[in-house]
Amino acid sequence: MKLKRYLYEERPSWVVKCEHLDLTLGRWLNLCGLLPLICQPFRWISRLGDGLIWYAIMLILPLLLGWSGVLLTLQMALTGLACTWIYLFIKRSTSRRRPCDASDSIEARMPPLDKYSFPSGHTLHAVAFSTLLIAGLPQLAGFLITFTLLVALSRMVLGLHYPSDVLIGALLGWLLARLSLAIHVPLPL
Template identity: 50%
Template sequence: MASTSKASRLFELADQREYALCQSINRTIRFRPVKGYFQLVSRLGDGWFWYALILSIPFMAPAHGQNIAVLMAFTGLTCTISYKGLKHWLIRERPFISFPAINCATPPLDRYSFPSGHTLHAVCFQAMLFATLPALAWAILPFTLSVAASRVVLGLHYPSDVAAGALIGGLMGWTSVQLFGDLLQLSQTVAAG
């Protein structure tokens, strides 16, 4: 309980400091094309884009694609468990809840804000792709960056939620490939890439 109250006090201070930046980024949804684009990116980032990508990797990289896909699926599951646990332990309210001037442009998938699960997954998968299939990783990078930006643009997260999600996700993706790449014979893919 003591750590939760410390986290709550820290988040209250951070919320106040990030509010102005968060609100100014969120104002871009006044432009319909911006709002529509980031709503679409957010919806695809709910998992649909990543599921399709994971299912298609065995066809794009026949030599080791199935192993990469399996590793991405299991790492993605680990990401989900991790971010959900962190959100329920740390309990940071979303910006649009704490500050009515911030507009929520799409319904959130869960209640709490820290860290951004969308960003965590996107950066995790991005890191895994850079380690195993760099050409594909470069093609996916604009989508990953758009997912991260969408979280603040749509009023769902503070910039620090996105930064934390990116850091955690990047570490989880990189660590997964380092720990299990040899087991799944991905080291040859990395060397060939």
């Protein structure tokens, strides 16, 4: 216990304040999930964000858009692989415990897919895929932005991620999608 206290006291005050804010905001968002009318839809959204909706879109794009859809699907798949490698590397390197495991006041409202919290893979992939799809199909921007925001919010309401996990996941997803778009920009369809 002395070692933990020593490490805690040695951190800069701004880090301690950020962690406190992260935990406080996470608790507040998790409390929103106490109501079944809120919790159940967020469970569904989170499950769709597991990959189901993205895989369905990748299967449909070539059928609806021909060669352009094949290229966009390939770009999504390669970007998704890069996202997965990076987020797994970071998760294993940081080994940050999920808020539901680190705090008695935050409850997991569904089982997590893996052990660690940082960054949010759901948010990372949702932002990356939405950014790519909006570049190719700008008419879907409203749906994609709304769905991505709901996926990100669901991870906090369900007690599986801190707000900072979601924020960094979103930033990484956007950066990886922008890198992908720097290599190949799909023609708006």
